[in-house]
Amino acid sequence: MRFRDRAEAGRLLLERLQDIDPANTVVIALPRGGLPVGAVIAEGLGVPLDVILVRKVGAPMQPELAVAAVTDGEEMQVTVNEDIKAELGLSDEEIEELARRQLPEIERRREAYYEGRKPTPLAGKTVIVVDDGVATGATVNSALRLIRRQKPRRLVLALPVAPADAVARLEQHADEVICLSTPVPFYAVGAHYADFSQVDDAEVIETLRRNREVRGV
Numbered sequence: 274m275r276f277r278d279r280a281e282a283g284r285l286l287l288e289r290l291q292d293i294d295p296a297n298t299v300v301i302a303l304p305r306g307g308l309p310v311g312a313v314i315a316e317g318l319g320v321p322l323d324v325i326l327v328r329k330v331g332a333p334m335q336p337e338l339a340v341a342a343v344t345d346g347e348e349m350q351v352t353v354n355e356d357i358k359a360e361l362g363l364s365d366e367e368i369e370e371l372a373r374r375q376l377p378e379i380e381r382r383r384e385a386y387y388e389g390r391k392p393t394p395l396a397g398k399t400v401i402v403v404d405d406g407v408a409t410g411a412t413v414n415s416a417l418r419l420i421r422r423q424k425p426r427r428l429v430l431a432l433p434v435a436p437a438d439a440v441a442r443l444e445q446h447a448d449e450v451i452c453l454s455t456p457v458p459f460y461a462v463g464a465h466y467a468d469f470s471q472v473d474d475a476e477v478i479e480t481l482r483r484n485r486e487v488r489g490v
Contacts, residue, residue: 274456284317302402325416
């Protein structure tokens with residue numbers, strides 16, 4: 274399966290989410306690529322859209338290879354891809370140092386995307402976590418763990434594309450995983466889109482604002 278763009282991926286996922294009761298439901302997208310996908314789902318269900326601030330921790334000399342992912346909730350949380358860690362021979366201390374380098378960017382995005390407001394509360398809600406696809410799953414895994422700590426009623430992960438082994442790992446951390454395509458062999462997420470244009474901060478901010486305006490908040 275190859276998607277025309279992220280909006281089409283969102284529409285196809287929305288068709289698979291029609292059994293979701295929109296009452297007390299929130300869509301949480303991983304910025305930046307997850308926002309155009311999540312926006313279509315949130316609009317279709319008529320529910321709030323927000324982001325979670327998670328950053329991929331790239332391997333030394335291979336920044337596109339995710340050795341871990343980091344969030345900075347009440348304290349820094351690092352989710353490690355143990356296979357890649359072992360393959361590269363990295364220590365816990367080295368990964369922690371690489372993770373700390375991502376914290377300034379997380380803080381910058383917090384100020385830009387939230388615009389002084391608090392993140393949407395997730396306790397007791399159905400939370401649909403959305404990205405435009407995953408490769409190793411480390412970043413989404415970290416997001417799921419952070420959201421689970423907030424005690425949602427139900428945690429659903431919706432992905433357009435991912436390798437089957439990553440989906441299997443992520444199923445351990447969500448109540449339900451919906452993935453439209455698990456191609457073999459799997460190359461990169463962008464290879465499964467005709468248009469995989471970069472999503473910038475301005476688009477993220479405008480998408481979040483538009484969702485609030487539509488809902489009158």
